[in-house]
Amino acid sequence: xxxxxxxxxxxxxxxxxxxxxxxxxxxxxxxxxxxxxxxxxxxxxxxxxxxxxxxxxxxxxxxxxxxxxxxxxxxxxxxxxxxxxxxxxxxxxxxxxxxxxxxxxxxxxxxxxxxxxxxxxxxxxxx
Amino acid sequence: xxxxxxxxxxxxxxxxxxxxxxxxxxxxxxxxxxxxxxxxxxxxxxxxxxxxxxxxxxxxxxxxxxxxxxxxxxxxxxxxxxxxxxxxxxxxxxxxxxxxxxxxxxxxxxxxxxxxxxxxxxxxxxxxxxxxxxxxxxxxxxxxxxxxxxxxxxxxxxxxxxxxxxxxxxxxxxxxxxxxxxxxxxxxxxxxxxxxxxxxxxxxxxxxxxxxxxxxxxxxxxxxxxxxxxxxxxxxxxxxxxxxxxxxxxxxxxxxxxxxxxxxxxxxxxxxxxxxxxxxxxxxxxxxxxxx
Amino acid sequence: xxxxxxxxxxxxxxxxxxxxxxxxxxxxxxxxxxxxxxxxxxxxxxxxxxxxxxxxxxxxxxxxxxxxxxxxxxxxxxxxxxxxxxxxxxxxxxxxxxxxxxxxxxxxxxxxxxxxxxxxxxxxxxxxxxxxxxxxxxxxxxxxxxxxxxxxxxxxxxxxxxxxxxxxxxxxxxxxxxxxxxxxxxxxxxxxxxxxxxxxxxxxxxxxxxxxxxxxxxxxxxxxxxxxxxxxxxxxxxxxxxxxxxxxxxxxxxxxxxxxxxxxxxxxxxxxxxxxxxxxxxxxxxxxxxxxxxxxxxxxxxxxxxxxxxxxxxxxxxxxxxxxxxxxxxxxxxx
Numbered sequence: 001x002x003x004x005x006x007x008x009x010x011x012x013x014x015x016x017x018x019x020x021x022x023x024x025x026x027x028x029x030x031x032x033x034x035x036x037x038x039x040x041x042x043x044x045x046x047x048x049x050x051x052x053x054x055x056x057x058x059x060x061x062x063x064x065x066x067x068x069x070x071x072x073x074x075x076x077x078x079x080x081x082x083x084x085x086x087x088x089x090x091x092x093x094x095x096x097x098x099x100x101x102x103x104x105x106x107x108x109x110x111x112x113x114x115x116x117x118x119x120x121x122x123x124x125x126x127x
Numbered sequence: 128x129x130x131x132x133x134x135x136x137x138x139x140x141x142x143x144x145x146x147x148x149x150x151x152x153x154x155x156x157x158x159x160x161x162x163x164x165x166x167x168x169x170x171x172x173x174x175x176x177x178x179x180x181x182x183x184x185x186x187x188x189x190x191x192x193x194x195x196x197x198x199x200x201x202x203x204x205x206x207x208x209x210x211x212x213x214x215x216x217x218x219x220x221x222x223x224x225x226x227x228x229x230x231x232x233x234x235x236x237x238x239x240x241x242x243x244x245x246x247x248x249x250x251x252x253x254x255x256x257x258x259x260x261x262x263x264x265x266x267x268x269x270x271x272x273x274x275x276x277x278x279x280x281x282x283x284x285x286x287x288x289x290x291x292x293x294x295x296x297x298x299x300x301x302x303x304x305x306x307x308x309x310x311x312x313x314x315x316x317x318x319x320x321x322x323x324x325x326x327x328x329x330x331x332x333x334x335x336x337x338x339x340x341x342x343x344x345x346x347x348x349x350x351x352x353x354x355x356x357x358x359x360x361x362x363x364x365x366x367x368x369x370x371x372x373x374x375x376x377x378x379x380x381x382x383x384x385x386x387x388x389x390x391x392x393x394x395x396x397x398x399x400x401x402x403x404x405x406x407x408x409x410x411x412x413x414x415x416x417x418x419x
Numbered sequence: 420x421x422x423x424x425x426x427x428x429x430x431x432x433x434x435x436x437x438x439x440x441x442x443x444x445x446x447x448x449x450x451x452x453x454x455x456x457x458x459x460x461x462x463x464x465x466x467x468x469x470x471x472x473x474x475x476x477x478x479x480x481x482x483x484x485x486x487x488x489x490x491x492x493x494x495x496x497x498x499x500x501x502x503x504x505x506x507x508x509x510x511x512x513x514x515x516x517x518x519x520x521x522x523x524x525x526x527x528x529x530x531x532x533x534x535x536x537x538x539x540x541x542x543x544x545x546x547x548x549x550x551x552x553x554x555x556x557x558x559x560x561x562x563x564x565x566x567x568x569x570x571x572x573x574x575x576x577x578x579x580x581x582x583x584x585x586x587x588x589x590x591x592x593x594x595x596x597x598x599x600x601x602x603x604x605x606x607x608x609x610x611x612x613x614x615x616x617x618x619x620x621x622x623x624x625x626x627x628x629x630x631x632x633x634x635x636x637x638x639x640x641x642x643x644x645x646x647x648x649x650x651x652x653x654x655x656x657x658x659x660x661x662x663x664x665x666x667x668x669x670x671x672x673x674x675x676x677x678x679x680x681x682x683x684x685x686x687x688x689x690x691x692x693x694x695x696x697x698x699x700x701x702x703x704x705x706x707x708x709x710x711x712x713x714x715x716x717x718x719x720x721x722x723x724x725x726x727x728x729x730x731x732x733x734x735x736x737x738x739x740x741x742x743x744x745x746x747x748x749x750x751x752x753x754x
Contacts, residue, residue, distance in 0.1 A: 138688050139688075172507070172687075175510075175511040176510050176511055176684055177506075177507050177510045177511055177684065177687050178684055178685060178687055178688055179683070179684040179685045196513070196514075196515050197513070199512075199513035199514075200513035202513075204511040206504070206507060206508070206511075208504065210503070210504050211503060211504040211505055211507070211508050212508070214431060215427075215431065219427055219431070222423055222424065222427050223423075223424040223427055223428060224424070225424075226422050226423040226424035227422065227424040227425075227512045227513060227514070228512075228513065
């Protein structure tokens with residue numbers, strides 16, 4: 001599994017990992033049953049704190065996307081509709097509104113933004 | 128847990144450390160940052176026993192290390208130079224470390240030597256990177272639960288530096304070692320630490336995780352037709368990181384939405400949030416003249 | 420204190436001094452003792468009327484050289500490391516300062532002991548396998564070697580103890596030498612000042628001087644030479660002087676305690692300076708100024724060729740000022 005961290009992103013590192021794992025599952029780069037690197041492995045590859053990786057894995061586990069089997073490792077079990085929690089919804093609502101406010105101040109039209117949204121969704125085959 | 132409790136230290140009649148308190152938990156990595164002369168080296172030397180505190184205590188699992196000297200084998204120290212150890216051979220260093228630290232893991236150390244292709248024998252043929260790597264491995268192999276590293280990545284080439292950082296992460300996670308690193312390499316440090324301690328003029332200015340700090344502060348790039356309005360500049364919670372012509376970079380403490388709205392009312396040409404790095408926090412807390 | 424870790428470190432640091440020590444004790448001394456054979460033969464062949472003595476003096480010489488060797492050892496064991504980072508390294512290890520100091524002391528004692536034992540074995544071998552044993556018996560050897568051993572240990576202890584007070588091997592060397600001769604130096608300075616300032620002569624001077632010599636470590640080796648008188652056909656051997664041994668043991672004990680008490684973590688803040696304890700440094704400052712004043716005063720009196728209180732006082736004043744500024748400068752150099 002390849003994770004690329006963006007130093008210029010506002011998102012904390014653990015969130016970036018969560019998002020990228022979800023994205024890779026969406027794009028079928030990661031399949032159900034695939035084994036994820038251990039916390040230690042991923043931390044040393046990315047040169048980040050292992051607790052950061054732990055936190056990302058915990059969040060993914062809490063969302064039901066991955067599962068840790070003792071003695072064997074951590075595996076992908078799939079992205080399902082139930083796994084989108086209330087908290088996640090709220091968080092994204094916040095993020096979107098911030099972004100929207102920002103762009104409004106830059107003078108970007110509401111119409112333009114709605115077009116972008118449609119574009120992204122049309123490219124993805126999201127259930 | 129390694130607890131530093133109200134540590135004070137004077138050198139030559141000057142107070143170098145004033146009432147310093149913080150904790151280091153096993154399995155975490157803590158960064159110690161601060162300007163040169165802020166007292167970092169004195170703090171580390173006092174923790175590891177080269178100096179003794181004037182006031183305050185150092186406790187490991189609630190045992191004072193000055194009263195119970197056996198607890199000192201829970202602390203291992205790597206100084207910022209290899210000048211002293213380079214006179215020994217690898218075998219001699221193993222003898223020294225395994226006799227000084229009862230929990231020294233000789234097997235694992237020798238495995239690591241092989242893994243990183245570090246030759247046995249005299250250290251004279253070692254490059255700076257190899258010496259640092261060896262020193263790091265020795266320090267971590269002591270079996271001590273708390274490892275104090277003084278600028279471990281100084282002067283290393285990118286390849287060795289990466290290896291050093293990987294080792295630190297690995298030992299912290301698998302061996303559950305509590306690591307305290309003093310470093311100026313903020314870009315790499317930022318990613319590996321659980322929390323950072325900012326030492327300013329002998330006191331801990333701040334103990335926080337990166338996330339806590341990025342929640343409290345944010346960095347903006349703004350541009351105004353007539354340059355940055357003075358009312359904005361003079362606001363207490365606003366620090367001007369740099370200012371050229373119409374564009375300015377600000378570091379702001381406090382509520383982001385509120386501030387963005389305040390700014391918005393003044394019709395900025397450009398308003399963009401930039402990621403806040405440890406380096407930015409450094410300049411914020413002890414940057415002196417922030418102007419460029 | 421018997422930690423292999425520390426032992427290895429001490430060995431590495433003091434290698435040069437150990438080589439010198441063993442070279443002198445195991446090679447040079449036995450060889451020198453061996454050379455007495457030729458003296459003996461010459462005395463036997465030519466009926467020596469001019470110099471009817473043969474004098475076996477190498478052990479007395481050793482009593483002079485060994486303290487120097489041991490001093491070098493103590494500097495390499497405890498002084499140099501304040502400048503090489505060795506002291507930082509050892510204090511960051513899980514040892515108490517007392518363990519660290521004791522390990523250095525025991526290290527020195529063991530090596531001096533081994534060197535002395537090797538010397539005694541080689542001496543006896545030479546003695547018994549040559550004509551020497553026909554004219555000289557071995558009764559003097561035990562006092563020689565025991566006294567030599569304890570005498571050297573005293574200097575080791577003094578050197579190490581001073582090393583816990585000084586921050587640089589420069590001041591350690593000078594101050595150790597001073598400490599060794601301090602009773603006599605101070606005695607004479609007081610004498611000179613009393614005479615120069617108050618023209619007071621002391622009755623019972625010799626009494627006091629003898630007392631001081633009796634209790635100064637530098638004079639405690641006693642005579643370690645064996646003399647054979649061919650005329651009178653008798654031999655004089657060194658014997659155990661219990662007063663000497665007691666004084667030596669007292670010095671060892673006192674300085675061992677000083678070293679154990681003064682080797683501390685806190686003193687490391689002042690590594691590189693003349694003295695690691697500021698207050699002690701002040702005392703030495705006063706002592707230095709006092710002694711340099713006395714010296715200059717004696718000098719001016721000698722030049723003026725007479726005992727004149729005024730000349731002496733002028734000399735004192737010059738010495739006081741010169742000494743004060745010189746010490747100040749010296750201190751600054753080592754900051």
